Amino acid sequence: MAVKVLSIDLGATNGKIYEVELKDRLTVKEIKRFRTEGTFLPGKDREHFVWNLPGFYEEIKGVLEASDAQSVGVDTWGVDFALLDENGRLVSLPYHYRDVRTKGVMKKAFEVVPKDEIFQRTGIQFMEINTLYQLYSMVLSNDPFLKTAKHLLMIPDVFNFWLSGEMVSEYTIASTSQCYSVPDREWAYDLLEKLSIPTEIFPKVVPPGTVLGKCRVKKGMNVITTACHDTASAVVAVPFEGEGIYISSGTWFLVGTELERPLLSKEALERNFTNEGGYGKIRFLKNATGMWLLEECNRIWKKDYSEIIESARNAPGFQAFLDPDREEFLHPGNMLERIRNYLERTGQKILERIGEISRLIFESLAFNCRWIVEQIKELTGKRYGKIHVVGGAVRNDLLMSFIASATGKTVVAGPVDATPIGNALVQLITLGAIANINEARKIVKESFELKTFEPENMEEWNEGYEEWKKYKEVEI
Template sequence: MVVKVLAVDLGATNGKIYEVELREKLTVRELKRFRTEGIFLPGRDRDHFLWNLPKFYEEIESVLETSDTQSVGVDTWGVDFALFDERGRLISLPYHYRDIRTEGVMEKVFDIIPKKYIFERTGIQFMEINTLYQLYSMVLSKDPFLKVAKKILMIPDVFNFWLSGEVVSEYTIASTSQCYSVPEKRWAFDLLEKLSIPTEIFPEVVSPGTVLGKCRVKREMNVIATTCHDTASAVVAVPFEEEGIYISSGTWFLVGTELEEPLLTEEAMERNFTNEGGYGKIRFLKNATGMWLLEECNRMWKKNYSEIVEMAENAPSFQAFLDPDREEFLHPGNMLERIRSYLEKTGQRTLGGIGEISRLIFESLAFNSKWIVEQIEELTGRRYEKIHIVGGAVKNDLLMSFIADATGKIVVAGPVDATPIGNALVQFIAMGEIKDLDEAREVVRKSFELKMFEPKNPELWSEKYEEWRRYKGMRV
């Protein structure tokens, strides 16, 4: 029997809707692609950076109306949320995690609750964009929306509600919020109460693979709460045969491994690692800047991606070094100017050409990946031979070879469409078509071509890595 599902994958830049068919192998067909970038809307005090969710819903609805698939699942980015009133109405467009409202808020939380206590309770990495700090920014500003809210839903939960009518939060997406206790598998109400965040607005949390009910757009179709965090879906599709490192590559680089239990040591906290929920596993990882730097630069260049890679390949190597995780690179804006300013402040040569800047970005992403992988091995006490890279960046052979050289490890690249594939695999498991996670990964291995990259010049990269480390975290 042929089984087909819809996988809706909403990223921070693009939304994509796929039809995934299961026979002996998986067949993936992209049905629609649309932009999901945030929008700036003027307010009395400043411009506010928001997500236009109703527009995204219209795009999804248009595909559902003509689909003949058995089910649909939605995954999105983490940390952001929307508030609903007592009638289930969206109170306002939700804020984008890159909005400036959380600047300085994390430190104010630490004045009330010790950092160590937050980590032990939640297991989650400290980032100013986390839901916890977004909510506390609303408490500090006495935001009236928080007072009238009756329910808070993470972004994929919003679409699950609009499609099925069920008001729940899915485990993997809830775990990104730092409002949820991954060790205890429940909302961390004690933290929320200390910060005067209303606890009654938090919904029931359900496991990935929960069938929520019939789709209100197309009654013949089930709505399934898949692994609703896009990284959790991507990791389901990582074709592991043994323990290893994964990098889910996109706007962000999510670099991690799978564990059976959260790793809550003080050292893990100090190195700012996170323990997010996965499909039957804990995703122990670090969120790092990914292709965001290139995406922002290309707003000005307006070049084809393959052209940029070719220019980077022909540019001289190791002309400068850059820490991609610096705070000044977090928010939208003139990234080219910010990179030039960074190079000037750190006493390095200013680069101007597209090839030079893009190569600098690719080399820096490779060095940063090595830096994180080394920490994972130290914290877990394990040595990993391979790095599996999935997501959009695997189309960039140059970057894949850089990561192999920088880390000195074999890189296995693919599949490109890991997030919708993982989304679909969880739906197939929920429908009883695939037995479990191991079988799902076996299906991935036999369905998609994987590329292997072996280190070619690890000695040179190791030497240059020591130079790069001088700039990691440098105060300027």
């Protein structure tokens, strides 16, 4: 008997709604796509970068009303949240994680609570965009929104509340906040109190696969907490055959592996790794910049991505090097100008052509993947034979071959739609249509085409990596 579910996958650039059906195999059909980019709203002091969640909800409602699916699950990016009043109304539009309000806040938090204490308590990587520092910025600015708020919900939790009426937080998305203790499986109330963040606004945390109830938009449809962090959903759909490395590719590259328990070693802290909640396991990983650099460049170029990739393929290699994770590349703006300024400041060749700049980005992303993979191997003490890449960048054969060559490992690319597939798999396990995650991953392997890329020109890539590391390791 066929089982059909809806996967709502809200990314930092696009919102996508998929119909996923299980018969003999999985089939995925995209129903709707819409832009989810943040919006700059003018204020007295500056422009504020926010998310138009009500607009996204309107897009979702129309699809739900016409669907005959048995259930719906929502996943989104991590760290961002909404504040609601006692009646469940938005206090304001939620801030975008790239808003400048968190600049310098992380260091101020360390003056109150030492960095190592925060890591041992939460297990989470340090990034200025984390929920913890967004909230602390509100404490420091005496923000009236924080005083008004009675509830805090992470972004997918907001949609789950609007759809079901239940105000809870799902485990995988809560774990991204650095307000939640992954080791202890509860909100880090003591840490929050030390930073004067109100603790009463944090909701009950429930596991992925919780049935919240019937949908308020579509009669008879179940609302299920999938793995609500998009990376957690993507990892569910990684067709592992054993232990391995995954790269969930999109605006960000999430490079990691699965562990049975959090890894809280001094070395993990020093190398800024994170222990995020997954479906049954810990996602030990590092957040790295992904296609964001290219997306921002293409705001200016306005080219088809296939044209950009072909230009990169024909451009000379290893003309310059950059660290994609530098803070100067984090916020929206003229990325071409920032890259040129960076190359000039570091005494490198200034690249002008689309092919040269895009190839610089692809090579640097590949080198950054190798840098993270080598650290995972050292920190876990395990050997990994393959790298599984899932998500949007899988369509870029050139980048996939670069990652294989840079890391010296076989790259298995696919599925492209790993996040909505993983979202659906959690729903299907909850509905009893699939027994467990092992069966789910077997179904993925049998249902979707996977591409394999082998390393090439290893000597040249090894030399390039040694040169690239100089720019990764040197503070400028």
